[in-house]
Amino acid sequence: MPHYTAIELQDFAHSIINALGSSEEQSKIVAEHLATSNLAGHDSHGVIRLPQYRNHVNEEKIDPKAEPKIIKETPTTALLDGNKAWGQVVAQKALDLGIKKAKNNGLSAIAIRNCYHIGRVGVYPINAAKEGLICQVHCNGHGVARVAPWGGTDAKMATNPISVGIPTREDPILVDITTSVVAEGKVRVSLNANKDIPEGWILDKTGQATTNPADLYEGGTILPFGGAQGHKGYGLSLIVDLLGGVLSGAGCGFMTKKFGNGVFIQLTDPTAFEDQDEFLNRVEAYKTYIKESPTQDGVDDILLPGEPELNAEKARVKTGIDLDGGTLVQLNLLAEELGVEGI
Amino acid sequence: MPHYTAIELQDFAHSIINALGSSEEQSKIVAEHLATSNLAGHDSHGVIRLPQYRNHVNEEKIDPKAEPKIIKETPTTALLDGNKAWGQVVAQKALDLGIKKAKNNGLSAIAIRNCYHIGRVGVYPINAAKEGLICQVHCNGHGVARVAPWGGTDAKMATNPISVGIPTREDPILVDITTSVVAEGKVRVSLNANKDIPEGWILDKTGQATTNPADLYEGGTILPFGGAQGHKGYGLSLIVDLLGGVLSGAGCGFMTKKFGNGVFIQLTDPTAFEDQDEFLNRVEAYKTYIKESPTQDGVDDILLPGEPELNAEKARVKTGIDLDGGTLVQLNLLAEELGVEGI
Numbered sequence: 024m025p026h027y028t029a030i031e032l033q034d035f036a037h038s039i040i041n042a043l044g045s046s047e048e049q050s051k052i053v054a055e056h057l058a059t060s061n062l063a064g065h066d067s068h069g070v071i072r073l074p075q076y077r078n079h080v081n082e083e084k085i086d087p088k089a090e091p092k093i094i095k096e097t098p099t100t101a102l103l104d105g106n107k108a109w110g111q112v113v114a115q116k117a118l119d120l121g122i123k124k125a126k127n128n129g130l131s132a133i134a135i136r137n138c139y140h141i142g143r144v145g146v147y148p149i150n151a152a153k154e155g156l157i158c159q160v161h162c163n164g165h166g167v168a169r170v171a172p173w174g175g176t177d178a179k180m181a182t183n184p185i186s187v188g189i190p191t192r193e194d195p196i197l198v199d200i201t202t203s204v205v206a207e208g209k210v211r212v213s214l215n216a217n218k219d220i221p222e223g224w225i226l227d228k229t230g231q232a233t234t235n236p237a238d239l240y241e242g243g244t245i246l247p248f249g250g251a252q253g254h255k256g257y258g259l260s261l262i263v264d265l266l267g268g269v270l271s272g273a274g275c276g277f278m279t280k281k282f283g284n285g286v287f288i289q290l291t292d293p294t295a296f297e298d299q300d301e302f303l304n305r306v307e308a309y310k311t312y313i314k315e316s317p318t319q320d321g322v323d324d325i326l327l328p329g330e331p332e333l334n335a336e337k338a339r340v341k342t343g344i345d346l347d348g349g350t351l352v353q354l355n356l357l358a359e360e361l362g363v364e365g366i
Numbered sequence: 367m368p369h370y371t372a373i374e375l376q377d378f379a380h381s382i383i384n385a386l387g388s389s390e391e392q393s394k395i396v397a398e399h400l401a402t403s404n405l406a407g408h409d410s411h412g413v414i415r416l417p418q419y420r421n422h423v424n425e426e427k428i429d430p431k432a433e434p435k436i437i438k439e440t441p442t443t444a445l446l447d448g449n450k451a452w453g454q455v456v457a458q459k460a461l462d463l464g465i466k467k468a469k470n471n472g473l474s475a476i477a478i479r480n481c482y483h484i485g486r487v488g489v490y491p492i493n494a495a496k497e498g499l500i501c502q503v504h505c506n507g508h509g510v511a512r513v514a515p516w517g518g519t520d521a522k523m524a525t526n527p528i529s530v531g532i533p534t535r536e537d538p539i540l541v542d543i544t545t546s547v548v549a550e551g552k553v554r555v556s557l558n559a560n561k562d563i564p565e566g567w568i569l570d571k572t573g574q575a576t577t578n579p580a581d582l583y584e585g586g587t588i589l590p591f592g593g594a595q596g597h598k599g600y601g602l603s604l605i606v607d608l609l610g611g612v613l614s615g616a617g618c619g620f621m622t623k624k625f626g627n628g629v630f631i632q633l634t635d636p637t638a639f640e641d642q643d644e645f646l647n648r649v650e651a652y653k654t655y656i657k658e659s660p661t662q663d664g665v666d667d668i669l670l671p672g673e674p675e676l677n678a679e680k681a682r683v684k685t686g687i688d689l690d691g692g693t694l695v696q697l698n699l700l701a702e703e704l705g706v707e708g709i
Contacts (some may be wrong), residue, residue: 100638102474129443130473132637157609160670172668176661187601189608196608198601204594223593230662250566250593251547258530258541258671261656265532265539266500269648270639278655289632295443296477296613304611313604316518319573325515328601342528 024341025351027366033058035354039073039107042361043080045087049112060143061344064335067208068143070346077361080345084282085139091116096230102271105138107285114141114286115150121290122154128138129295133269135286145199145332147288148188152195155299156293163267164273169303170203171244173257176230178244179276181207183263185335188329190293191306197329202260203245208246210236219250223250258298307313367684368694369613370709374403375413376401378697378709382416384542385704386423387430392455399454401484402688409595410551411486413689417696427625428482429451442471448481448626457484457629458493464537464633465497472638477614478629487540488675490631490704491531495538498642500634503529506610508617509625513546516586518575521587522619525549526606531672533636534649540672545603546588553579566593655657 032322036054041047058224061069079085089108105113117133124131141147143289145160149160164181172179182201188195205222213220214236227233228242239245245255265289268275273285293302314325346366357366384390422428429475432451436444442461445548448456460476467474473625482489485659487505494501505523515522547567556563557579571585580587590599607631613620616628636645652662657668689697689709698708 056566083478095639097472097638103638119616128471129440130475132473132634157613172656172659174662174665177659178661179656181370187605189605196604198598198605200598200601202556221594222627226662248592248595248598250591250595252563252593254593255541255591256598256669258543261539261671262532262541263531264652269652270500270634270636270645272640272648273643275652275655278651289634291475291613291632293613295440295475296438296445297563297615299616302613306608306622309607309612309618312618313522314516316520316522319517319519319569322517325518328597328604 025171026345029058029062029339031366032061032344035358036073036365038071038363039077039357039361040087042363043077045109049087049109052115052160053109053111056115056142056146059146059223062339063143063145063332064339065143065332066344069344070349070354071143074357077357078102078168079139083107091138092137093120099124100132101131101133103133103135103138105135107137109137110139110141110284111146113138114147114284116148117180117288118147118287121288122151122156124157125290125292126154127167129292131290133286133288134266135284135288136271136273137281138273138283138286140282141284141286143199144184144186146186148186148199149195150199151190151290152197153295155190157190157293158186158188159289159291160184161263161266161287162186163264163273163275163285165268165276165279165285169207169239169245170257170260170277171226171230171255173247176226176228176244179348180247180264181276182245182259183260185259185263189306190303191310192303194333195329196306196310196327197332199329199332200248202256202263203248204248206255207239207245210239212266214240289313299342309316316321369688370380371686372401372405372682375404375687378418378701378707379413381706382420382700382704384431385706386453390683392430392452395458396452399458399489399614400487402489405679405682406486406488406675407682408486408675409687412687413697414693415485417700419699422482426450433476434481436463442474443469444474444476446476446478446481448478450480450482453482453484453627454489456481456605456629457490457631460629460631461490461493461633463499464631465494467501468633468635469497469543472603472635473616474633476629476631477609478627478631479614479616480624481616481629483625484627484629485530486539486542487527489674491529491540491542492538493535493632495531495540496689498533498534498636500636501529501531502632502634503527504606504609504630505529506607506616506618506628507626508611508622508628510621511605511619512550512582512588513590514569514573514601516590516597519571519587523590523603523607524619525588525614526603526610528606532649533646537676538672539649539653539670540675541673542675545590545599545606547591547599548588550582550588553582554559557583590662624652
């Protein structure tokens, strides 16, 4: 398979987004987001999305020239309407606004409605941590649902991720988790490969445990994470809906037919509480404290949340990023159609 | 077993706390907290704690006359020093301060260090929701640790609860969960009863799964919640430490010998984003949407987070609260010692 650098992917994505009618600024935000996701090993949120994005532009689900609108604003808060703009543009502009407010006021929170898919959620807390800020993102899905309430059989919630970033002297600590056991994509991969899935991932339409991935697509549901304590993942999924979808007015699950993300971003400036040096010293001491635990048999290292992605990134900086043949064909067809250079 | 009303328990607790030297105001806060915990079915955080509290006053771990001190303050934030006061007094006063700030500025966050045990964490988001505010509490434990990092064998984190309350037109939605599979107390109950515990609760000192509760007390650890996805519970536990313990300066796990809770309270006024009526209408619509899911076999109702405790409360309002004979003897000995009326 051909190998690409992140910059090559970003330049290619930039020219595609630009050709779809977006400004240089918007093209840069979306392209950087996609290439960064590839670099971190999240290929499902990388340049593979471009043909789908083009389709959604054609279907007028995305307006490549639109900008998010501020509906309501205070010195610490804002409610944004995504206004059919790129999800990554909306979320990054919301974050930039929140960063400014948090630096001025110690805290900020931005709610977003009418927002297209914002991509890999972890990108935003990482960007905030680079500015020295703590960032919590609750990001629901609406127009889609895969997860049943605890004890129920009907899909009501999306996989509803929570993403939290904490600045350190080195790379941020990043907790970036779905509140479901797995993302739907992983079940589909097993279905396509004609393989069973592990126990504890899904229920069939009657609420019985099953390892047959096809059951998900016949009225089944993905379980909230937590195993026997799945009521905890269920509770967290509801909080994501209540902050991301209800407070923002975006909507939740099948309460709306409109597909997208309802987002709630909270930013905290640690210097409102403590001198920055002292805070970062404590964070580093905590990292050392956690990592010095002996490991279980077969485990090489204690990893902090976010380290697996950072390790993938370091490896891919060296080896480059693989794109499979099928994806390459699609991307080059798209480039040809839009009259930009292929990859 | 004798049955008591919550008011009877509160009056008794009030007279004990008062006799230990606390003001009427402080006695009311602690007594109400304990009785409310009993009423919600959390007897482990109720009046059973009084003899332990008296001991900790004698050992000067609690100063029954102290008040928390504000160390650093902005219009949206504050850092509080618990100053050896009752944990419930410190946390409730922090909450009251945060409520005032959030009502003025849309958001607030209060960090607390040097704080004794704050009791049942869910009480604070409930109190905030009664004021119409969304409340997130990250509460770590320090001077104590039971949970190993994912893949590790050494206890590094406490059971580190997260508690989130959302106002509704009726009772608040309350997610109130430890980030470990179980609280340590449940393992101890099985040990005392000479019973095995379920698989997936603890590891022994070498990091092997075990169902023998004694293994926990011989260098074992409680697992972070999440089952096969325990790395998610681990990540959330770290966030509790980083917000509750690191940002506040309280400390985390065995990084300090001082026993207590490091607390981070975040408050959000929904009216900063949306008209209150409209917000509450949406919350009610969401509750209905979730609860209308059909149930799995053997499940009566879809419950929202917080409902099990509310149901316990409704039952106990009718039946009264049981106190077992051993607890009663201890409480009445304490009353006699302090010269107050027994129960």
